[in-house]
Every structure is written in C-alpha cells, then in structure tokens.
Amino acid sequence: MSDNITEVKEEVTTAAPLLSIKDLKVTYRTDLEVVEAVNDIYLEIGKGKTLGLVGETGAGKTTTALSILRLLPNRTGFIDKGEIFFDGESILDMTEHQMQHVRGNRISMVFQDPMTALNPVLTVGDQIAEAIKLHNPHLSAAEVDQKVEDTLQMVGILPQRKVEYPHQFSGGMKQRVVIAIALCCEPELLIADEPTTALDVTIQAQVLSMMRDLRDRLGTSMLLITHDLGIVAQTCDDVAVMYAGEIIESGTTKDIFLGGRHHPYTVGLFDSIPDLESKSARLNPIPGLMPDPTDLPPGCPFAPRCRECMDICREKRPETKLFGETHRIRCHKFDQDAAGTVVTDEPVEEEGGKQDE
C-alpha cells in the first residue's frame, strides 16, 4: 500500500496531477444485468487546471464523477478495478469517515439541476452555513455568518438574501447558491456535472463566466462534465472525449479543437454542431445509437457507427496512441501512423476487485 503511494508520487513529480484515475472500471450490477458503465479509463487533472469531460448521455461521465467521490449507488454500483489518487492519496482505500472529510471540503460537486439540489425547507444561508460548519467545527457562529455572507457576495448574490428560501430564487441564482455551497470550503477540486444544462443560454453565460472567474481566483482545479463543446472551448485546459465508458480521445483543448488527427467519433461530434457560417440545410448527426452497455461489442465500441470502420475494429479493441506530448487517441485508424507511440498504460496490479461500500 505505502509502496504504491511512493511509486505514484514519483510519477507525480513530473506532471504533478491533483487527481489521477488509473484503469478505472465501474459496473452497475442488478439481478438482471451487468452494465459496464466505465471501462478502463485513465484521467489526470493538474493543479489549477480544468478538464472537460465530453460525451453523449450514458457515456459514463457522471459515473466517473460519482466514483471520484465514492458516491455510486449503494447496492448496485461497484468499482471493479483501478485506482483513484487525489493529491497522492488513494481514494478507494479511504474509510467512509475519511471520505466525509474529503467530500465537500477538498472535493466538492455541483449538480446538474439547481431546482432540486437545494433543500426546499432550509434557507439559503442555513445551507451554506451547514457546509461551512461541517468542515470547520471550530468556527464561532459569528465567523460562520461572516463566511456565509462572503461566499454569497463572491457568487454575486446580495448577502442579505441569505435569509430567503430556495424557491424565492430564480434558476440561475439557485445555481449560484449551489456553487457557493460547493466553494465555501475552498475545495482543491470542483466537479461540475453539467452545471448549466438546466439553465437558459444567457444565464449559462453568466454562470460560466462566474465559474471561470472563481476558478482563477481560488486556484481550484475543475472537472467539467458537459456535452456542450462550446463550453469546453471557452473554459477548459484539457479535454477528454468519452464514448460508451471509454475515453477515446484526450488532449489539450488545442489538440482536440485544432489538431490534425482525430478519432472518427470526435469528428462526428464536431460535425453535428450547427455552424453559423455554412449554409447547409441540415445538421450532420452521427448515425445510430450508443451500444447497449450491458452488451458491448468485442472490438471498438464505436465500430458499429463508424464511417471508417475496418475489419479489425470489430474484433480487437484499439490501443491508445500518443501523438505529441498530450494528444491521445484510441483508434485503429492510426495503427500504422508512425507519428504516434503506443501508450502501454501499465495495468494496475489487481487486488481482486474492490467494492465500493
């Protein structure tokens, strides 16, 4: 165990990631079926960096986020293998008690729908105060109160409104409150799970610019889960594209948006964005649907929908190939490409599959 940590720390010295996920595999098991939600993913988030996790509904984005906080549904969600290191500590080896110190204090999460993420019978101030008191039990009532007001001020809400209930706020204001709760303990990592999906476009812009602002001011790292590539372009340093539980392409925002080589799925994603300048009458969607996660194809999961599908794609899962410093693509199309090197991600020695209780 201790060996493991020192080993990781050596790796850390080069890139110093705040969070690193290695070879993570998550399944949901019920009596009837096994859903392979996340398959062997590798992710890293550097200190102060923002990683955008992109993918369509059901790709495993939220499952990845919940695994980081160990909040998978109790009886059905299991982490089968892999490791998650946060600031050099293994999250999967922590006790529930230690996890409670991490959640909300060092890693906090903003949920998708601000309408339901706030408790309707507590005032906004009480809810922020609760989070502060939980992780700073030594503060006096007056100090907590001061901090609540500061936090509200920070997200652009009049501090006097702390005595109001969530239903007295509009959607965008509620999301600000949710963000205030997430940021009041100044976490090192903020996980934002589609923070603007439930908001309309103008409010989206406000909330996003506020989040960018706070991130820069507090130096928080951020995992931004979204399916909106526009948001990614504006906000993220790095991007990972997820498909059917796998990361099929990752790299810096520049790699993904401007790079020459792309996974066909990424190409499809970009093609399906409406373009103001082109005059085409129709959008260009990717045909077909995501494969059934209870029955993934043996080869590349994208093969059934891929325009450039080859025979090998249906049989063998592609290796991840590294192009340049940062750009990783997982596709057979680049098997012969001499520019890239195959990344042999050393598999983490298995410990018989850990269960998340």
Next chain:
Amino acid sequence: MDELKNTAAQAAGAAVAAEDEVVTFKRPSQAKEIWRRFRKNRGSMIGLIILIIIFLLLIFAEFISPYEIAIKQIPENILAKPSAQHPFGCDAYGRDVLSRILHGGRVSLAIALIATMTSCIVGSTLGAIAGYFGKWIDSIIMRALDIFMSVPDILFTMTVVVALGANFVNLLIALTLAYFTNYVRLVRSQVLNLSEQEYVEAARAGGSGNARIILSHIIPNAMGVIIVNVTLNVAKIIIYESTLSFLGLGMPPPQPEWGLMLSEAREVMRKAPFLLFFPAAAIVICACCINLVGDGLRDALDPHLKS
C-alpha cells in the same frame, strides 16, 4: 467571445444593481412568520381560540370547581336536570357534571397529547431508520411491525392495560404501542421518497454523515406530513381513550374521565339524555378544534406556500 463575456458580466452587474434598490431582505423570526400565515386561516383561528379557552378552563378547573365537587356524591342531586347551580346537571351518583367534565378533560387531554408525542417519536425514529438504511434493518423493523399490526389495536391495548394495571403511565404505554405503527409506515415512506432527492445526494457529496442527512434534510421535509398526522392522531387518541374508559379500562374511578362518563351515562340514557350530551360534545369539540389547528399549521409550516 469576449463580447459575450462582457454582456454576461454586464447582465450580472445589472441584476445586482437592480437588487440593490430593493429594500433589505429580512427574515422575520420563524415563529412570527408561521403565525402570520396561520392567522390568515379563519377556521384554524377559531379552532385555536376555542382550544385556548378549553385549555384555560382545564388549567383553572380547580378554581372554577374544585376536585371534591367532581367526586362528591350528593343523593338529593341524583340525575338532577341542568340548573343554575349545576349548569350541566348531575349524574346517577349525584355528582356535578360540569366539574367532572373539567377534571376529566385534564386527564383525557394530557394522556392524548403525551401519548401522541411518544408514539410520534418512537414511530418516526423507527420509520426513519428503516427507510434510510434499508436492507436487513428495514426488513427486521417492518416485519416486527407487521406482527404488531396483525393484532387488533383494541385487543392489544386491552391486553397491555390488563397486564400492567390501569393507571396514567400504563395507559400511555398502551396507547403509544397502539399508535406508533402509523408513524413508522408514514415516516418510512416519506424517507424512502426524500432520500432519493438530489439535495440529499448533494448533502452527501458535501460530506454530511447519515445522522446529519436524516436530521437536517429529511425530517424537516417530512415535517408537514408528520404534523398533520400528529394533530389527526390527538383527536383519534382522545376518542380511543374514551373507548377504553367506556370499556372500563381507563383511569380507575372515582377519577372522572370523558369516556367513563359516557359509559356511565349510557345506563341512564332514557331518563337523563343530557348526561350523554355534555361529555360527547366535549370530545367532539376538542377533536374538531385540534383538527382545524392541525390543518392551519400544515399550511403555515410549508415554505412553498410562502408569499
């Protein structure tokens, strides 16, 4: 892009500026706020006023008509009709009915209120544990509850009272055992529903432990339903308790008690129907008023309805 940022910032700025002009946001104390909304409900106000009068009468019963009068048997007064001296008449033993109702009410209401509280606390605790933790804990609690519920309430209570003897504390135990089952089911179903809510998940993601989640997120949200049930149950328990005394299992005589008075009046119903009327009216008025107040409280406590 930058333009977009600017407009967003401007919009945010404008929103804050607009809010600056609004008068300060002040939360009147919680109690005041609830009272303000409660007052709007006329029915509940009437219920509350009558209840307060009843409580005052019961509290000062000793001054209005001392306990001795309630148990003193005067042969000349047997079945005396209501008169200036005995406004509610006298019963088959020549005891003053008004005084008996006042002193009986003290016992009836005290038992009803305390038994409701105890059954609510016991039931809600079990229900919250069963609903929140689920799995085998839930199974054990709910199956044990099924056994409890398979025995008819009245039989169950009778057994307890007969086994332990009829007195104030044992009556409380018997009534608690008979009534806590409702709360277990009610609170369990509420908890099952509420623990699926996103704010509960958000609380967990914020590092809250189980106890905190139950106490500060789930129970307050279930409070409206619990309060309505509590008030309905107070009324039910008053009636139920009268049933017990009617069957001779209530407080031991000569202690007056509403149900007991009904039971005694039944024997002389033909000759003196007013003996039946007054205790029955007392029960009905109390039950009604408590229900009205409960109704108003539910509305007043629900923050969704705040204007």
